Amino acid sequence: MGKLKEKYFKDGIAEYKKRMSKFAKVELIEVPDEKAPESLSEAEMQQVKDAEGERLLGKIKDRDWVIALAIEGKQRSSEAFAKEIDQLATYGHSDIDFVIGGSLGLSKAVMKRADNTLSFGKLTMPHQLMRLVLIEQVYRAFMINIGSPYHK
Template sequence: MIKIITVGKVRKKELSSLIDFYLKQIPRKTEIIVLKDEPTIQGMEKEGENILRNIKPTDFVITLEIKGKKISSEDLAKLISKTEDDLKGDLVFVIGGSFGLSSSVSERSNYKLSFSDFTFPHQLMQLLLAEQVYRAYQILNNHPYHK
């Protein structure tokens, strides 16, 4: 199973619709776990505790972090494929809240991934991540979606 743990819910119907579209296309069961976005930076630790409660010791965790490694769509496909081959738990992607990720979540990460040096709203990041996971599976299946 793939889990996307995200802090903060999507408020725009249009974004939700697009996210759902991509999630339904992913050939592996995929779910989004939405956690409460705390209103202050002091709440980041609470967000971290909530995130960690949803991660098992056997899960492979990929955190989305600005200082993470930037890779291509093909490399993400390879990472997913390699991880699935060795996986005993779930593949878990984590999107932090408006203040980022707590150090405890970053430390639990097996792989720190960056989509860009830009900062994106977590709502948009959910869409970008869902599309890239879908694209990764299309690459792995030699589908022409990814050209």
């Protein structure tokens, strides 16, 4: 959700995308976020999340395995995450979509569509930073799965 503007995030993501190219095809899809004022009622927040959710769901194919990033999602170690990625590929889920929401989080519809959730802890991070952290962790998962010392 949202457009990546900062060059340092773009550069970091490009580096990990390049490193992962020997393991997987990585596609980053940006979906425009909903413009919203600073202070919103609960109903207005829900409307924003629903509009963003519709845009996100429009990019997800029926057969894709969806992992929603959410603070309330499932936390796991890097090793457990690597094992999960490996098992998904083994059992025919080669198209994995990681979904990062906007500043208000993900809609109920996106969370319902998700096959699994992922949390990097209780901290709130900007989605631009989360993209970099996520792509590094996916790369780390590949490195763990091939026995590379990168993880140490």
